[in-house]
Amino acid sequence: MQVAKDTVVEFHYTLSEADNQIESSHTNGEPLVYLHGNEGMLPGLEAAMEGKAAGDKFSVTLEPAEAYGERRDEFVQRIPLKHLQGAKVWKPGMTAIIHTDQGRHQVTIVKVGRFNADCDLNHPLAGKTLTFAVELMSVREATAEELAHGHVHAAGGCGHSH
Structure with a gap:
């Protein structure tokens, strides 16, 4: 299955800025999971995921506008x-x-x-050009409940009242 709107995507990533590693999902062993096409991910990273499938590995470099925005001194x-x-x-x-x-x-x-x-109040990564090395672990259809809530549910539900 390919990454498309309303699919649940699970992936590992390593985030770097100018050859300096900032963070990696491999550190705690848990991949990141999100509902594609529902504004739960950086726009540039989400665009790079579109059409990919489980097992794909790729790297994408995002300018500040596609990541955490430009740094604003008045913030x-x-x-x-x-x-x-x-x-x-x-x-x-x-x-x-x-x-x-x-x-x-x-x-x-x-x-x-x-x-x-x-x-x-600027995001710590505002104004930075970021590179994500991504490994897609799985892609699946979102459940009706996940679509209604606009986010992924872990096993046992999402933990908020309806």
């Missing part, structure tokens, strides 16, 4: 320390999680004060 915001999750003591360069109306976001600490921290 620095002062956030109260009580809203930062992930550590008790904050230092510049650390990453934190914040909850917003749009969901969870990762931010990078730029400067820390007594009650607030200046945080860079």
Whole structure:
């Protein structure tokens, strides 16, 4: 079966930037799984997956616009320390999680004060040209429930109420 809209794709990847490996799904042994064609994947990576089949191995290089976007210098915001999750003591360069109306976001600490921290809201990989080395493990039809919810369900359901 080939990767097409509404198929569930399972794949391993190694992500690099300028010959420096950033992360790999092989590290924890678990492949990534997503529902193709439902905006759950980087647009450039999803486009490269289209038409591929289980067992295919390929590499794709994405410009920032196809990955995490260009870096925007004005994306620095002062956030109260009580809203930062992930550590008790904050230092510049650390990453934190914040909850917003749009969901969870990762931010990078730029400067820390007594009650607030200046945080860079850009994705850590914004502005970078990224290369994904991909190995497709499996492709299957999505279930009716997965299509209705717009995401893949692990064995036993998705864990949210309907």
